[in-house]
Amino acid sequence: MANHIPDDVFFSTITEITTKLRAKEFSAVELTRAFSDRLERLGPRYNGLALSLREQAHRKAREADDELKRGRYRPLQGIPYGVKDLLAVHGHPTTWGAKPYAGQVFDEDALVVQKLDKAGAILIGKLAMVELAGGGGYRFPAASLTGPGLNPWDRTRWSGGSSSGSGIATAAGLVTFALGSETSGSILTPSAFCGVTGLRPTYGLVSRRGAMALSWTLDKIGPLCRSAEDCGLVLQVIAGGDIRDPGSAGRGFSYVPQFARKPSDLTVGYAPADFEEWADPSARTDFKNALAVVKSLGVQMKEVEIPDFPYAAILGTVLNGEMGSIFEELIRSGKVDELADKRQIAGLKASLDLPAVEYLKAMRIRSRVQDAFRELFVDVDLLLTPSRLAPAPPIGDPLDRTPAVAAPTGSRGLSGIIPAGNLAGLPALSLPCGFADKMPVAISLVGRPMNENHLIAIGRAFQSQTDWHRRRPPITT
Amino acid sequence: MDVTRRTLATLFAAAVAAPGAEAAPQASESDDDKAARELMRNNAQQLAKVSLPMATEPAFRFRA
Numbered sequence: 001m002a003n004h005i006p007d008d009v010f011f012s013t014i015t016e017i018t019t020k021l022r023a024k025e026f027s028a029v030e031l032t033r034a035f036s037d038r039l040e041r042l043g044p045r046y047n048g049l050a051l052s053l054r055e056q057a058h059r060k061a062r063e064a065d066d067e068l069k070r071g072r073y074r075p076l077q078g079i080p081y082g083v084k085d086l087l088a089v090h091g092h093p094t095t096w097g098a099k100p101y102a103g104q105v106f107d108e109d110a111l112v113v114q115k116l117d118k119a120g121a122i123l124i125g126k127l128a129m130v131e132l133a134g135g136g137g138y139r140f141p142a143a144s145l146t147g148p149g150l151n152p153w154d155r156t157r158w159s160g161g162s163s164s165g166s167g168i169a170t171a172a173g174l175v176t177f178a179l180g181s182e183t184s185g186s187i188l189t190p191s192a193f194c195g196v197t198g199l200r201p202t203y204g205l206v207s208r209r210g211a212m213a214l215s216w217t218l219d220k221i222g223p224l225c226r227s228a229e230d231c232g233l234v235l236q237v238i239a240g241g242d243i244r245d246p247g248s249a250g251r252g253f254s255y256v257p258q259f260a261r262k263p264s265d266l267t268v269g270y271a272p273a274d275f276e277e278w279a280d281p282s283a284r285t286d287f288k289n290a291l292a293v294v295k296s297l298g299v300q301m302k303e304v305e306i307p308d309f310p311y312a313a314i315l316g317t318v319l320n321g322e323m324g325s326i327f328e329e330l331i332r333s334g335k336v337d338e339l340a341d342k343r344q345i346a347g348l349k350a351s352l353d354l355p356a357v358e359y360l361k362a363m364r365i366r367s368r369v370q371d372a373f374r375e376l377f378v379d380v381d382l383l384l385t386p387s388r389l390a391p392a393p394p395i396g397d398p399l400d401r402t403p404a405v406a407a408p409t410g411s412r413g414l415s416g417i418i419p420a421g422n423l424a425g426l427p428a429l430s431l432p433c434g435f436a437d438k439m440p441v442a443i444s445l446v447g448r449p450m451n452e453n454h455l456i457a458i459g460r461a462f463q464s465q466t467d468w469h470r471r472r473p474p475i476t477t
Numbered sequence: 478m479d480v481t482r483r484t485l486a487t488l489f490a491a492a493v494a495a496p497g498a499e500a501a502p503q504a505s506e507s508d509d510d511k512a513a514r515e516l517m518r519n520n521a522q523q524l525a526k527v528s529l530p531m532a533t534e535p536a537f538r539f540r541a
Contacts, residue, residue, distance in 0.1 A: 137513065217537060313523035320517065346509035350517055358521055363535035365527050370536060 005034035010173030011472050014079055014230045017176060021068060021078045028078035032061035035080040036124050039174040042475065046150040048168030050085040051092060051126040060122045075237055077120030082175040084163050085126040086133060086212035089113055096212045097144045098131035100335040110210025112179060112221055112238045119237040127165030127178055131339050133186060134162040135214040135323040136347030139398050143341035148395050151193060152473035153439055157392040160193035162186040167194035170224045172475055177225040177234055181211060183218045184315055185418045188444060191224055191430040192387035195440030197469055198224040199231040202449045203425030204249030207242035215322040216247060218422055227469055228429060228459030235452060253452060260457035263297040269304035269380035271413035278413050280390035283441045286434025287386050290443045294384055297461045302380055305412050307372035311419035314362045321359030324351030366423050373424045381454060383446040385414040387430040391439035421446050429455040432468035
């Protein structure tokens with residue numbers, strides 16, 4: 001048995017590590033110890049770690065080794081992972097990234113944690129996040145109990161949020177995969193900025209039981225991984241119906257790449273404007289190259305435009321209504337003033353003044369948004385767009401700073417796809433596709449509800465032609 | 478008693494000077510508070526421009 005885990009392993013996929021575990025190149029205990037050491041040593045460097053779970057991880061790793069010796073294999077056996085600190089792990093603090101909840105402890109694991117445990121995965125830590133998943137509208141990256149998420153590629157840049165620690169830990173090889181959550185952009189953004197592969201599942205596919213609620217009708221839990229395939233393997237474990245989650249779609253997910261439609265049978269909708277005028281100039285070459293790779297896979301391409309709705313206003317109104325209700329006690333008690341970000345505090349307080357009729361109007365318009373996307377998906381199977389139009393911003397910049405490049409007039413392109421996709425409950429997969437200004441950039445594939453296999457199939461094909469997902473940040477240990 | 482104009486003026490002045498008759502001082506709003514409220518106003522204005530047939534129901538369903 002190896003006493004030293006080679007560096008490559010920290011950046012290996014689930015399948016690669018599983019092969020090595022079963023070949024006894026190292027034990028689950030050795031692997032878990034090495035990842036725990038790395039997470040504890042490097043996690044704080046990037047403000048990515050909320051809590052190490054070394055002791056319980058070690059116990060689980062010993063069980064995994066016993067089973068491996070007996071030839072009993074489970075899907076994610078021995079694989080070290082982390083979860084965003086809005087997912088409950090019983091007996092340990094679940095802080096939601098926010099000072100008012102710093103001492104909060106739940107007595108039951110979130111369902112996704114229970115499922116990963118049954119699959120043999122080893123939970124080694126809780127990962128940092130933007131306070132309360134940023135629902136009130138935060139102005140600065142420092143809106144967190146653990147400080148601003150620092151990007152492993154350049155610590156002067158933001159990691160993205162609100163699943164900041166999940167992006168950091170996966171990119172820096174501190175975990176093999178992480179769970180994050182998205183209400184509007186919180187999986188896709190850290191995935192894009194940190195150069196990892198992130199999957200936002202269809203709304204309702206993964207149970208929210210045991211996760212902090214920010215918005216009942218918008219919240220989704222999903223994986224941040226080293227590859228599209230890994231996203232499929234993790235989703236297969238965490239997806240499934242749950243009668244205790246009122247938003248549950250009551251369906252599971254089977255990762256079946258062998259039954260995915262051939263690329264030549266798929267039509268991908270895209271907007272040239274997204275890859276040209278809308279994109280930051282530093283990223284345009286990489287986005288155009290990524291578009292060319294997707295075309296080269298043999299898919300049919302069709303130019304499309306996003307249906308015309310004020311997505312940010314709709315999502316903001318829905319979010320304010322639900323978030324205000326969820327956090328009403330926090331706000332009225334005054335404890336909201338303990339949060340780190342003043343804009344977030346103001347946003348939460350203002351949400352209590354939203355008239356019910358405004359919330360209902362937004363939810364009625366949302367029905368029309370869903371209808372419009374159903375129509376769009378008659379002609380295309382997937383949408384392709386840059387995940388974020390520019391690389392990660394500097395850590396000190398306010399997040400509402402006026403962009404250097406003015407929004408172009410003319411075609412809407414697919415701008416607004418993040419709030420739009422979340423309003424319609426659509427799945428999305430973010431794939432690293434290059435570097436702009438020495439920072440990762442990514443493309444997103446957005447699909448019909450419950451079509452994750454198509455996204456992952458194209459994602460795998462893209463990653464078989466490129467190696468952006470294999471690149472490693474310059475980390476000195 | 479005859480109520481003279483002087484009496485009325487005195488009564489009026491006393492009423493104005495009485496506790497509770499003063500208007501409550503306006504709480505100053507921070508820039509962040511203003512920004513949050515402005516955002517909500519903008520959202521409402523944008524939603525008001527969207528055509529919404531009366532028959533359109535919200536994107537959630539109640540089941541008994």
